[in-house]
Amino acid sequence: MSYENEFELFWEEVKKSVSEKRFAKLTMAKTIGKPELKNIFVRPVYSDTEFKVLLKYRYRSREKADIEKELSINETQEVIQNHLKNPFFTVILFSITEDVTFKINKKGVGTISTRLPTFTSIIPLKSDDEE
Template sequence: MSFTETFTHFYNHVKASLADGTFAKLTMAKTIGNTDLMNIYVRPIVDEGILKLELKYKFQQEEVIEIHTIDAARDKLVTYINNPFLSAILFTTEFDLTYKLNKKRAVSITEKANTFGNASEVLLEYLNQ
């Protein structure tokens, strides 16, 4: 399977957690080497009454924010898998899901106990409209 296919499988969990109100946050981390882009933090926002995702790019010297639809955010994020990020972590109120590439670039998706007890407030307000 390609990184695009495996990341899409992972991202389906992101979409499900947004739909059921359990999404807390998504973080892309563990860069290859010393890169200017250190992390991407993803959180839900409501833009013109539509649930979208804010992508905050954390560079060594600055932060850049982009707003995308949920599907467009996947298309944007998948381009950073393996260049420069080796992992993405979905935090939900039910579990944490880690997408990880090892040194041989084999993909693993593992589930752990949840880190966060509360979902994103923006998401909960949007779902309860």
């Protein structure tokens, strides 16, 4: 069994947290080795019309500036999937009701675990069109 099916279940939890307005943050972490890309962070951007996220690529080198993109949740899923196992092996969903962790082990098997929430409230970023 590979990780794809478990990731789909995990991503359903991400979408559910968005629809229920519980989504606080998403983080990709745990790499093998020390690739140039250190983390990917996803923060909510709420507007009156739609839900977007600010996706930030964080690099190890201080000389390389972080890259930020405003995306839909579906576009974000594609980015996250493209970085699974290359280089990230862990994705953490932080919501105000629970934290959900998706991990891929050395054999390529995905697992999902939950724990008490890290965040008790959401501090959304403002959409560019609302400033």
